[in-house]
Amino acid sequence: MTDVPLPTARVALVGNPNSGKTALFNALTGSRQKVANYAGVTVERKEGQIATASGRSLSVLDLPGTYSLRARSPDEVVTRDAVLGKLSGEAPPDVLICVADATNLRLVLRLILELKAVGRPMVLALNMFDIAQRQGLRIDLEGLSREIGCPIVTTVATRKRGIEDLVAQVENLIASGVLSTDNIWREPDAGQIRDAHREAQRILKGNVRAPERPDTFTGKVDSVLLHPFAGLAILFTLLFVMFQAVFTWSKAVGDLMSDGFGALGASLVAHLPAGILTSFLTEGLISGVGSVLVFLPQILVLFFFIILLEDFGYMARAAFLMDRIMGGAGLHGRAFIPLLSSFACAIPGIMSTRVIDNRRDRLTTIMVAPLMTCSARIPVYTLIISAFIPNTKVAGVLSLPGLVMFGLYASGILSALGVSFITRRLLWRGAVEPFLMELPAYKLPDPLNVARSLYLRAQIFITRAGTIILPMMILVWFLSSFPGAPAGATDPAINYSLAGRIGHLLQPVLGPIGFNWQMTVALIPGFAAREVAVAALGTVYAIGNSDAHPGALATTLQHHWSIATGLAFLAWYVFAPQCASTIGVVKRETNSWLWPAIMLIYMTTLAYLAALVVYQVARVCGLG
Template identity: 75%
Template sequence: MSQAALSPARVALVGNPNSGKTALFNALTGGRAKVANYAGVTVERKEGVVTTVTGRTIHVLDLPGTYSLRARSPDEVVTRDAVLGQLAGETPPDVIVCVADATNLRLVLRLILELKKVGRPLVLALNMFDIAQRQGLRIDLEGLSREIGAPIVTTVATRKRGIEELVAQIDATTLAAATLDAQTWREPDAGEIRDAHREAQRLMKAYVRPPERPDTLTGKVDSVLLHPVWGLVILLGLLLVMFQAVFTGATPLMDLIDAAMTGLGGLVAQVLPEGLLRSLIVDGIVAGVGSVLVFLPQILILFFFIIMLEDSGYMARAAFLMDKIMGGAGLHGRAFIPLLSSFACAIPGIMSTRVIDNKRDRLTTILVAPLMTCSARIPVYTLIIGAVIPHRTVGGIFSLQGLVMFGLYAAGILSALGVSFVMRRFFWRGMSEPFMMELPTYKKPDPTNVARNLLMRGQIFMSRAGRIILPLMVLVWFLSTFPYAPAGATEPAIDYSFAGMIGHFIQPALAPIGFNWQMSVALVPGMAAREVAVAALGTVYAVGDAEAATGGLSARLAAQWSLASGLSFLAWYVFAPQCVATLGVVKRETNSWLWPAVMFGYMITLAYLAALIVYQVTVALGGG
């Protein structure tokens, strides 16, 4: 007994979506989770540790939410295999903890009946029990526990109530269960699902008395938020606020990070002697880390909104309101969230496509995500618009420059819808998956939970993006630095490097779209990240510190570029896959080089065609 008490136990948390499973996981583990991927699949694996009062270690595995063990998405496959103890590289759990929303028991009871067939010890955590009590919902815990043959613990995860009892119950259950029952689970057919519902219904009737004061708030709020007209107006308003916060709210922090990284670069430059090592550290590594770090404020603000919308229950409503529009383009309602994230950066957007069950739906979303105008395009757009678009007012109130900026955003959105439509219609015939989604009751997001999730999202972004971007930045630095310029060179040093050679080599192909050799050369380092093109243009035009003196560069471009070339460059940037990090993330998320290759191919084709049309038309209209 003392032996067993000392050996660590493993529990797996299973439950319906919206059951407060993540909050319970955070309450159990103190929010300290190790996040990784399951081997070979792109499903997130989240594990934490809790220590019992007797000093025993319990490993808690948070499994993706599901309504059934009959898996339909990669996430649900992981849940099923982990529960059945069939997941490669994963020790089977000693105890399964089923997390249930106490106010919404019907569907989870059916899941419990499935879980019973797995043959592993089961503990039911009735979460959100305070809300159930407030509603006057009565549950005969003893009777229900006897019927399902599993101990029940009531919890309020957000207030850390019932957590100690749950840990004690897990501890006791692992020690009591000497042998496992036979595993008899198999995929239920329609008849068996009906039978299970009937059984769940019987349990509900026998042991749960309906609430005396049921939740009426959700219905009232929904009559406004899901109103065909007002619902859409409110959603658009919310998006506007969100963008405002992402773009203006993040600016001071971004400037601060930018200044800090420049300062750090300067510091390194003072300490290290002039030479290759200094160049690698300052221009390659510090600049590389900076280029990732600088997006962190925007991404955190964006994730803050997404977590708030998800935790409050609004996200499902947004997907409901957007489904028809997204569905018309062959996208799933849930693709709305990843595409929204892509306005900050396609990388977190592509990482969040995991919420989409169907593989094709998910691939379509991944492939069009980089067409959304990410914030790395903004410095490029701002520079070029400032240089070639006259500062004029149109129609009395609109600034012409602002209208062009709006047009570029609209072009991104429309082309994303268009591309997914074409993909669906011509390459992947057939409709998308059935769209079925629970609309959870509205809840007040818990501040600690929001903060914890935000922190975790930030860490995941930094480690994943950092691991991909950093080596690529070093590669691009290498290409732009070697070989050195010969002694007495008249042109900027980059002109003699590999990047310069590539730029000169591809320039003839880019002549029909109006790119001169400086623009062509800037495209090569610009592959590292879109905004790097600004610095690269600064280098080729030898404006010195282009980012600090965009005014100087802008004036220079205004003098040297025709309107047609400027517009063509903008059109190029709407479509071109000028971001190796995105391609790297697509490789990671799809586990294949095929999809990044497809993405690169279609985007560069669109970019060339768009730039060609824009250039030739503008020249024909006299803008050459």
């Protein structure tokens, strides 16, 4: 009767992992999505809006996937608390949409029984219904709906089928004024879980007939991909192709961006009067933003592969194949993906450790992630290798620089395994989290969903990394620019700055590992991002714009450093926590200063010892 807009209703999506929940969320909300964090925890909060045909607006929350309300990981705690309406800063949902893979109903039926106990109005979305039909799976929808006491809608999220029905059912529930009943959910004990399974089994038997043409594809593919030896060989081949792609496909774009930011900085220098403002804009702001964005292509290519393999159902298999190999070092199979991401950049790697249930497993993974050779180390490695490693062949075919590069990657991986092994032995003796993982049926990835996930990854990286990296870059710019050089100064301005003073102060400590004061000074700006050390070395050696002579810096270094010093610098960079942003992300993800402090100390100690050993041994070998 009235034209007063209806109040916004809150809807929450719950379901097992691999049920196509995110695809359904995308189909429901399209591009009207917002990603943030839940208050106080670092779990992604995905919310979207729907405007229904009747003019009501629905706000849809995509909750992390779970098998049970008995939460174990931080993600699952969010799901439980949101469903129970106990999440601080969140209004309780008016309606739940339980998303189920129609071809795999057993476990979700048990979850539905738990959700029923919570007492909120609920709709069951039987997703991937096309696959169920193709398999000849017969589901008595009316019977099932009666049994579980809530309406059922069949959907095919990837084809946007059933979406309007689903929204209409949600509206029906709201309009009919079905209210939440009392929450009688309690954490089930073993006996109650058994009872729930028996009940689920009974419901299944009464309403679902086994598929006439069950999926044999997954079994066939698995007999190859999970083969003890062929499976591992395929995994390593895939990784190899992935890294090739990360570094070749993204190089052109990354170079273009880095040139673009360089040109932008140069044109500002040309057009603005020299002074603090210009210096801030070019060296602080633009190079800060640039240093975040140049990694974006690499990260996107890497995530493109990860999302593709994840949607195909392969990532669970990769974790399965790698579990024993990583388990020997005390890492969980699920740590595989975060560590893989860390080869592009430790920041998305550390952020993706949220999939690991157990706190200890997660912390161990976070602590070793920065030891993986991230792409920011590559410019430093390339510079030093080109200056100090002769371009000769070993055994006639292998190039020595290539071997050294490989050795640096290998030392990163081996030291990560070693550190996690020792952490396990010293801190958390013997406690190993169970490894239980569903191996979902293989599915063809949906291009639109892959694109959307990729866009989301980019958005998250830019906002999160940006908010940390940018202030760090500005701080480092401040340290390297103030106070300015006195009149008539002959040395580069950085020597007179705070960074310069810190560098000179630290020099006696770093002397034994072969670092001269110029290197020590260059380490300070290098703290903002590793590759900045290259530019900083250029600054201290007053190369100025080394663009005109690309090899100029390498040549200068050859004159000023011994080979032993060069090698020690490489060893230092394998281990040194030379990235303030990583430390910042660790602080955020662990919600404490303790872990970043431990990381800073252990990595610096390792770096110092490694550089010390390399320098002293090289001197003994006559390379000093």
